[in-house]
Amino acid sequence: MTELPDGWSLRRPTLDDVPAILELVHASDIAAIGYPDFSAEEVRESLTEPNTDMARDVWLALDPTGKIVGWAFPVNAAAINRDFVEVYVWPELGRPAMVPLLEIILARAAERAVEFGHSPYEVRAGAVPTEEPYIQALLDHGFTFLKQHARMQMPLDGVPHTAPEPPEGVTVRLVRPDDDADMRAVHEVIQQAFLDSDHRTADYEAWRKLLDEEPVHVYDEWFVAEIDGRVVGALESSADSGDANDEGWVKRLGVLSSYRKRGLGETLLRHAFAVYARKGYAKAGLGVDLANPTEAARLYLAVGMKPLYEANVYQKFI
Secondary structure (H helix, E strand, O other), rough: OOOOOOOOEOOOHHHHHHHHHHHHHHHHHHHHOOOOOOOOHHHHHHHOOOOOOOOOEEEEEEEOOOOOEEEEEEEEEOOOOOEEEEEEOHHHHHHHHHHHHHHHHHHHHHHHHHHHHOOEEEEEEEEEOHHHHHHHHHOOOOOOEEEEEEEEEOOOOOOOOOOOOOOOOOOEEEOEEEEOOHHHHHHHHHHOOOOOOOOOOOOOOHHHHHHOOOOOHHHHHEEEEOOOOOOEEEEEEEEEOOOOOOOEEEEEEEOOHHHHOOHHHHHHHHHHHHHHHHHOOEEEEEEEOOOOOHHHHHHHHOOOOOEEEEEEEEEEEO
């Protein structure tokens, strides 16, 4: 196990560390892609999501002055046979913490494999191509390239404030957050749509608990598509995109497999874009797995979105 330099230390985070962690992530983002692309909400969610225990799964690295210069944590909300691990370090300043944090989180992933009852256990990690030292560290620790994700965005200039009519037989409406049956239907759609993704959704109770704990809700930006009274598509928005509150963020979009290729995904997007524009957002954004078997990226390009940058995804088995 690679040691930290003399005077450096590790500790567990608390929610009071969110501002300092966000500062670290923003510094990392600016070095990698030229601008900050993470929000306080995303930091909080990363620290508290199901199967991430701040006391067991998350580490902060501190330099001799006590400054937070590194952060490592796993993502596996559904307790499947795969962790997605994240390691952030302050550019240059935090470089000495990169390999120690990576090795610590990999060791913890091996423990989580046993705890979750999976063997073998897959570990994935992401890196923007400009993050060459981190990519080399991943390769040195047995990771191989798997695929790419893309961060996509489009301007909302000229986007109508009223969405076009949905396809015949389809009803699009706002989610009913106080209706447990409706929220369960939304969760079922999202859960099925993200079965093959790197960030699968937790079970309903854990998902709803996480939602209820969020400080801000934007349910007026959540939509469902119904056919014959059944919820068959859903779009979940996030309250904070991390882009100076200037961007409407599509956190998740899903359509049940038997209802795809009917224009439901585009219809849900158009409704979200109309609300974002009406609220005064300048842009709409989302992230997409370019290897998604539903070819979601093709839909996003068709509605006018463009990739801002791509991130590599690497994997190894333990």
